[in-house]
Amino acid sequence: MDFELKFVDPNEKRGVLGDLRSTRVAVLNDDKFPNDVKDLTNHNDVLFGFIIHHFYHFKSDVYKAMFWKLAPGIVFIFDQLITQKMIKTVSLAFLIREHGGDASEYTNYIVFLGVAYFLNFLLDYYADIQFCKLRMGGKASLALRSMCMDTVSQLTPAFEETFDVGRVMKTAEVAVDGAIDMSWMGCFTVCASPPPSSPNPCYLT
Numbered sequence: 001m002d003f004e005l006k007f008v009d010p011n012e013k014r015g016v017l018g019d020l021r022s023t024r025v026a027v028l029n030d031d032k033f034p035n036d037v038k039d040l041t042n043h044n045d046v047l048f049g050f051i052i053h054h055f056y057h058f059k060s061d062v063y064k065a066m067f068w069k070l071a072p073g074i075v076f077i078f079d080q081l082i083t084q085k086m087i088k089t090v091s092l093a094f095l096i097r098e099h100g101g102d103a104s105e106y107t108n109y110i111v112f113l114g115v116a117y118f119l120n121f122l123l124d125y126y127a128d129i130q131f132c133k134l135r136m137g138g139k140a141s142l143a144l145r146s147m148c149m150d151t152v153s154q155l156t157p158a159f160e161e162t163f164d165v166g167r168v169m170k171t172a173e174v175a176v177d178g179a180i181d182m183s184w185m186g187c188f189t190v191c192a193s194p195p196p197s198s199p200n201p202c203y204l205t
Helices: 043-057 059-068 071-098 104-134 136-153 165-188
Strands: 002-004 022-024
Touching: 043 059, 043 136, 043 165, 059 104, 059 136, 071 104, 136 165
Parallel strands: none
Antiparallel strands: 002 022
């Protein structure tokens, strides 16, 4: 923001420091992170504020990510339906054949169910690929690291001993990714979250 001093009375000079009549002011971290949460000791409020903060930063991508993350639930439902239909059809065909009947008419239906099962698997795979392309974890990591650096740049020399370069870099590299993986990415993977020991590689792409 650029500021310029202007006086109603042209003879008023006491407000001018030397010849400096205009200056530029840079405001960092204008919004209170996360999402204007008042009580930072309340973990639930901080977690919710963290999620809402990134939701507003990447709103269109968040809607797309939520859409693609509907796939695991839909695929699971169709898997159950297809499996039930397959068991009933095979059992019925077997009984008809055992009693000397012609079960060939059920062959096409069994093939159709097999193709439907394969297409259902492809839907899950395609949705996972599209979700990875959104790079939700990478975008959140970049934004949060930038905020960390902005905050550090505002620290006075009195805090340099506590927040030295090593601690700041470790926080930006390790703690940020850990927080994003557990909270931000976790809200997309409620039904299909991987084990903590083997995180999905697309999260931090």
